[in-house]
Every structure is written in structure tokens, then in C-alpha cells.
Amino acid sequence: MAFVQSFSIWFIPFLIGFILLYGTYKKVPTYETFVEGGKEGFSIAINIIPFLVGMLVAISVFRASGALDYVMMAMRPLFSLFHIPAEVVPLGLMRTISGTGALGMTSDLIATHGPDSFIGRLASTIQGSTDTTFYVLTVYFGAVGIKKMKYALKVGLLADLIGFLASIAAITLLFYS
């Protein structure tokens, strides 16, 4: 763990230092180039705003109204049919919709069941194995103004389902077989 932590702390300065030295070696006007490249960041962030507002409002209306709870309840029997623990089903759904929401659920599951329990480990793996599809879709496409997503959402959601099932399989296989 100490290694993991120090790796993350050392890696970013190392990477930046390497890029800066390499640029200097290649006679790039580093500071001017940095400023010029950075300028774009502002307009990209502004471009994302309407996409993110639209998506987050819709998701939060769906959540706050209780509609998401009904979807979870409706899906429960289907999941229990495949011996998927009911405790992690809401997390699996939340993972694709909201990053912070899922993180909250994961902490909650870890707190209730213990970090080294089956559910605790499973929640940790589900949280780490995929990213928030709706968020990634909104930010990446929003930044460059893509409005027709075609089959992108389907691919993202199916990948999430695979990640969810693979998490259950991995935990069962590595710890409980």
C-alpha cells in the first residue's frame, strides 16, 4: 500500500518533469506553448455546461421522485434468479448513472457489512471496475458538440452490465471458491 501511495504521488511530477525537459531539449518555447494550449481548457469547460446541466437534472429528477427505487425493486427478482446478492443491485444501477451517488452507496455498503465481507469486497470491485457511463458520455461528447450519439449509449450500458457481472464472478472466484 505504501508503494501504491508513493507511486501516485511521484508519478505526476515525474511525468510533468519529463514532458518539460523533453520539450526544452526539442527547443519548444515551453511557457508560451503551455499558455497557448491551456487557453482551450476554458472554452471546453464552458461547452460542457449545457450538456451536463441537462443530463444531471434529468437524473436527479428520476432519483428524487423515487422512480429509480421502483426500477431497482422491479429488477430485484430478475437478479435473484441469477443468485446476484440484492444488496449490490442498487449500486450496479447507480454506478452507470451517478459517480458520486455510487461512491456514497459503496461507502454505505462497506460501513454496514464491513470492508472484508463478501458484500464489502463486491461493492469495492463494482465501484472500481467501470466508470459512470452517463457522465463520460455527456462530458466527452458535450465538449466537442456531438448531439447524435448513435449506438454509444447502448455500448456503454452493456459494458457496465458486463463489468457488474464480472465483478461478482471475480470476487466469488478469487475469495470464495
Add this chain to the structure above:
Amino acid sequence: MVNYIWVGMMVIGFVVAAVNGNMDKVNEAIFTSAKEAVTLSFAMISILVFWLGIMRIAEKGGLLEVLAYLFRPIVKWLFPDIPKDHPAQGYILSNMAANLLGLGNAATPMGIKAMEQLKILNGGKNEASRSMITLLAINTSSITLIPTTIIAIRMSYNSQSPTDIVAPTLLATAVATIGAILIDRYYYYRSLQKEGK
């Protein structure tokens, strides 16, 4: 399809709230989440400005080309539509590398730059191209070597071995990414068939 999902989430939300009698919560949710979205976008400015600045230096120095050259076979297989030596390749690889190393805040700016290049390749249309969807699929399934946030949470709840979920996470994320790439291929060929008809 996004239009239907978007309207569906809102309208179903309103109807359910009317039945449940928690319309006040929904009202609050609309405005707090709109505010949250703007805050989130503004929070991204610092990261975007910094990493895009650094990446421009890497680009001008030719580092991205080196990266693209080293991993050419992978990119060529994943993104057959991108012409040889196109700048999109370098950005895609930096995005993948940053994801792999768990540098989430560096991965986003590079992914956006890659999207920008892919949009130019697609004639500037506001429609997603094949390569864009593949890049997105790889990002939503996010291969990460070390899930640092989760490890930190596990530590704070006194786990006996906070890192023991690294192996299963790696396994699950690898399966998800491979799955994403295959599903992406499947839908691409299906969309070709549809267009052919």
C-alpha cells in the same frame, strides 16, 4: 434514442413524484442539480487548462508521435478508421495511459482532445463516428491498474487488507473493456447493415 431517455427520465420522474407526493423534493432536485452541473464544469476548468497546456508541450516536442509510433498496432486494430500518423492517435494513447495509471483528471482532457481530432476527421459533423464511440466505450469501462479511491475508503473502515480487491477489480475491468470493444464492433457492423438496406 438519447432524446427519449432524457424526456422519459424527467416525465416518469414527475409522474412518480405526483403519485408519491414528493413533488417538493423534485423541485429542489432540479435546481440543486443544475447548480451542481455548473459547479462541476467550473471545477473542470483548472484541470483542463493545466493538462491541455502540458499536453501541448508534449505534442509540439513530438512526444505524442513517439507514443503513437510505439503502440501503432493496438491503435490500428482498435481504430481502423484513423489514418496513419494522424494526431488523434497520440491523444487516444495518452488518454488510455492516463486511465490505466488512474490519473482520471488527466485522462479527461486528453480524451476530449482526441474527440476533437476525431470530429475533424468526421468532417465536423455533430454526429458520433465509429472511432468516437470506440473511444467512449474504452473510457466508460475504464481499465484502471490501481483503484485508489476505493482503497482509501476501505482503509478508513479499517479493512484487514484494503488492497486485496485490486486483483478482482483488474479482472472485472479487463473483462468489461474487452466486452465493450466487442459490443462496439457488433453494433458498428449492425449499423452498416442497416444503412445498406
